[in-house]
Structures are given as structure tokens and as C-alpha cells.
Amino acid sequence: MKIELQEIAIREVAKNYINNEEEWVVWFDWKLNIRPKYQREFVYKDSQRNSVIETIKKNFPLNVMYRVKNTDWTFEVLDWQQRTISICEYINWNFSLTNNENQVQYFHNLQENEKNQILDYKLMIYICEWNDKEKLDWFKTINIAWEKLTEQELRNAIYTWPWLTDAKRHFSKTSCPAYNLASDYMTGSPIRQDYLQTAISWISNDNIEEYMARNQWSENANELWQYFQNVINWIKITFPNYRKEMKWVNFWKLYNEFKNTYFDSSKLEEEIKKLMQDEDVTKKSWIYEYILTRNEKYLSIRAFSPNQKRESYEKQNWICIHCKNYFELNEMEADHITPWHEWWKTTIDNCQMLCKNCNRVKSGK
Ligand SMILES: [Zn+2]
Incomplete structure (x- = not known):
């Protein structure tokens, strides 16, 4: 990757400036092109725009700019889009400033020497020969110092x-x-x-x-x-009946998996309604995943409570229901007698205690 620092006068940069608002902006004798879509959608504030011009008029230094040189003869502006547009717009008489005596001043109202001072002002520009990956790295790094852009921006x-x-x-x-x-x-x-x-x-x-x-x-x-x-x-x-939980469902994964499967949507709705009312189902937005995949992990069903476990353990006289061996309570696990998806109950009358080994065998893990 190659980077070179150049000084370029505003008169060069602004040569043949054209702003076609929606689609693109070109200048620098057609060699430089940027698009409004290149960065943020929102517009530079007037006060920010004016302060760029004031800085130039006072001959104060502006920050260094970055441009990427494309494989053809064109360049792209990497940062500073709004600032360079401000400069070109001002020179092309598209906006005015107010001077100390409160007079409106367009570029063409300035004295010849004032115009030349602006046109001769030199911008410091890094010309970078970077590929897409390098550009993205640069953006991500510099972004910390900038207004924050989202990943997608x-x-x-x-x-x-x-x-x-x-x-x-x-x-x-x-x-x-x-x-x-x-x-x-x-x-x-x-x-x-x-x-x-x-x-x-x-x-x-x-x-x-x-x-x-x-x-x-x-x-x-x-x-x-x-x-x-x-x-x-x-x-x-x-799912013709809308619920606000649907905003958080990974529907595209379900679409990819089930787009060619026929579902009776009124039957689905009936079941969703029942699950929505079930207090054992703690994560309501996952009901949609469950209803199509039938994978119980999506329901995050409430677990049996410590009290329910203790009560079942006493009731079955401290032995594992399956292997009939004696175990300490902490060596056992609670299990739904009737699988949850058949009865939908995490209640004491559907609880049995199994030793860890039997529970593993039963659940096929
Ligand atoms: Zn056992």
C-alpha cells in the first residue's frame, strides 16, 4: 500500500466542479468523483460549512484529507466529503457568507485579491493507492476519531x-x-x-x-x-395475525428452511395463541421458531423448581424411577414424565427424578 502527501491549490480542486445532487459530484478537472451516497445521508450544517470557508479566508490550516487513487485516472474522496463540497459550492457562488458588517457576500462579491487568496489556498491531501480491504480498514480505524458511522454505513x-x-x-x-x-x-x-x-x-x-x-x-x-x-x-x-414479538424473530432462517413447506396458518395461530398464554414459555418471540422447527430449545421452558425436585425425590423414596438405585438428590435430575410438547406442563404431577445416567439415556443425549 502506497501513500503520498500532495499540496493541491483550491483552484485545481474546484476546476470543472459539477454537482448533480442526487447521483454524483465531480471536480478536480473531472478526475475526482464522489457521491453523496458515499458517506452519511444527512447534510452538513450551515455553521460547519461557513466555518470551513472562514478558515480558508483566514489562511488557517485545515486538516489533512485522504483520497484513494483508482486504477483508472480518477480519485475518490475518503473523508472530508462535506468540507470539499462546501469549498466548491462557495466558489461556484452557490452560497454566501455574512461579513462583519452584516453584508451578504458571495464569492463573486469579493475583491480580486481576496478571490485569489482563496483559490491559491493549498489543501494537504494524502493520495492513497489502496484496495477495498485497505480502505475498509482505514475507515474503521479513523472512524473512532470521527462521528461514529454504523457498520453498514x-x-x-x-x-x-x-x-x-x-x-x-x-x-x-x-x-x-x-x-x-x-x-x-x-x-x-x-x-x-x-x-x-x-x-x-x-x-x-x-x-x-x-x-x-x-x-x-x-x-x-x-x-x-x-x-x-x-x-x-x-x-x-x-403468520397473518401480527404480534409485536415478531420484530425479534429470525424469520429469514425460517423462510430459507420452510418456504416450500405447506402450513395451515389458522392451526399455527391456534397453537401460538395457546403458547403465548403459557407461563412455562418464558421467551415469547421464540414461539415462532418453535412452531415451525418443533425444537423445544426455542421455548426456553421454565425448569422445575428446587422445591418441586425435593418433593418428587421424597415421594419416590430416594430411588431413580428407571434403574431403581438409590441416589442423593444432587446426583439426580428432574424430568418431564409426559414430554413437555405433549402436555405443556412443568408442574409437580409431571415431575420425576432420574439419575444423571438414566436421564441422559432417556433424552437421547
Ligand atoms: Zn437411574
Whole structure:
């Protein structure tokens, strides 16, 4: 990896600056391109923007910037996006400052020597020849000193377009299609890229970076959007009665496993309702996993209490029900006489004490 420090005058950087708000920004005589989507969605505050220009006017030093040199002749801005845009916007007369006498001043209102002072101001820029992996490492490291970006915002900074442009249309705005379709089943915020992250983790089995790297040059994100809709529609068809616990269910794993299995949704609902009311079931959001997989570990069923164990132990005269040998209480384990999934009771009349060995044999462990 190669890094080189250069001094570049603002007049060079701002040459041929074009800002097409939605899609991209170019400048530096077309050699530099960045996209608004490259970093955060929100906009730099006026006060921050103005202070960048004030700093330049006073000839105070600005922080060093980083850029990545692409394999072709273009560069990418790694940090500092909003600040460099502020500079170019000011020079292109797109906003004004207020001077000490409260007069509005655009760049074109300045004296010739004042203009030149700004145009000759030199930015210190590190030009980095890095691959995607190195860029991501850099972002993650420097991020500690910055405003905190989420994991997915960091990934968006690396694996960019054109795929990401399209993906963000579906997943990254306040009232984006994904939000309208699925907010009942999702946690987090579209703006902070939580929806996009969730969708990619679903389709990629949690290999998010690999998926983004593989797809970044795809023309659109139709595959992702289609998959996401399939999962949500499957949830709505399989479990038509909504409960707020559904936000925390790993539905995409269930979808992948059971999408081709037919379920009678009214029978499922009947059973869910019963389990929701069962005080032995301590983790309600896992009922959905249980109802399809029939794996009891999802129910986190309440264990027999120490008192129930002691009472059963006395009742069976201190011997193991299966092997009929004598054991101390602490050498034994409580077992459901009728399996929990058949009777749904963790009560004393469904409790028996087995020695550890017999319990292991019975439960097939
Ligand atoms: Zn035994």
C-alpha cells in the first residue's frame, strides 16, 4: 500500500466542479468523483460549512484529507466529503457568507485579491493507492476519531455503485419501499442503514461484505429487493395475525428452511395463541421458531423448581424411577414424565427424578 502527501491549490480542486445532487459530484478537472451516497445521508450544517470557508479566508490550516487513487485516472474522496463540497459550492457562488458588517457576500462579491487568496489556498491531501480491504480498514480505524458511522454505513463507503444506488432507493430512506412494506417486522432505522444491512445479511447468510463486493458493479439490486419481499410476504401469509414479538424473530432462517413447506396458518395461530398464554414459555418471540422447527430449545421452558425436585425425590423414596438405585438428590435430575410438547406442563404431577445416567439415556443425549 502506497501513500503520498500532495499540496493541491483550491483552484485545481474546484476546476470543472459539477454537482448533480442526487447521483454524483465531480471536480478536480473531472478526475475526482464522489457521491453523496458515499458517506452519511444527512447534510452538513450551515455553521460547519461557513466555518470551513472562514478558515480558508483566514489562511488557517485545515486538516489533512485522504483520497484513494483508482486504477483508472480518477480519485475518490475518503473523508472530508462535506468540507470539499462546501469549498466548491462557495466558489461556484452557490452560497454566501455574512461579513462583519452584516453584508451578504458571495464569492463573486469579493475583491480580486481576496478571490485569489482563496483559490491559491493549498489543501494537504494524502493520495492513497489502496484496495477495498485497505480502505475498509482505514475507515474503521479513523472512524473512532470521527462521528461514529454504523457498520453498514462503513460498508456503503467502500462498496459503492451502481448497485448501491439502486439498493438505497429501496432500503435507505425514511419512507422507502422496504420501510412501508416491512417496518412491523424490522428493528432499527432505514436512514442509519439498518434495513439495508438486515436485507443483505438475509440474502447472504450474514456474509454481507462478500455479497456487496460481488454485486457492487451490478446495474441494480433487484435480486436483493425481490428476496426481501419474498421473505416478508411469506411471513404475512404464514403468520397473518401480527404480534409485536415478531420484530425479534429470525424469520429469514425460517423462510430459507420452510418456504416450500405447506402450513395451515389458522392451526399455527391456534397453537401460538395457546403458547403465548403459557407461563412455562418464558421467551415469547421464540414461539415462532418453535412452531415451525418443533425444537423445544426455542421455548426456553421454565425448569422445575428446587422445591418441586425435593418433593418428587421424597415421594419416590430416594430411588431413580428407571434403574431403581438409590441416589442423593444432587446426583439426580428432574424430568418431564409426559414430554413437555405433549402436555405443556412443568408442574409437580409431571415431575420425576432420574439419575444423571438414566436421564441422559432417556433424552437421547
Ligand atoms: Zn437411574
